[in-house]
Amino acid sequence: MSKRWATDIENVRTYRGANSDSDHFLVGARLKHRIALITRNRTENRKIWNIDKFDETNVECYYQQEVQWKQKEKTPSNDIKEEWTCIKEMLITSA
Numbered sequence: 117m118s119k120r121w122a123t124d125i126e127n128v129r130t131y132r133g134a135n136s137d138s139d140h141f142l143v144g145a146r147l148k149h150r151i152a153l154i155t156r157n158r159t160e161n162r163k164i165w166n167i168d169k170f171d172e173t174n175v176e177c178y179y180q181q182e183v184q185w186k187q188k189e190k191t192p193s194n195d196i197k198e199e200w201t202c203i204k205e206m207l208i209t210s211a
Contacts, residue, residue, distance in 0.1 A: 124149050165211060182210040 127146040134142035169175045186206045193199050 121147075179210055183207065186210060 124147050125145060126148050129144050131142040131144060136142060170179070183206065186209075190202055190206065193202070
């Protein structure tokens, strides 16, 4: 067995009494294999926000007014997931 897979071996045992009509011995091994996760390019979906603009007073005031205006026109909902989605979309579109 190659050294590449040597860390996957948990236990190896030979079974000398097994009759296989051969001069070889039966070998049993327990392996653990780690399945690699598919890594996606996470930066392609990530939007980079320029948060330095919030230091400017006119941009900060405009953002606050935009959020307040959208919050007033939003209708309340009893579903928490729907409410959170609406708030999230409101903040993202305002930014």
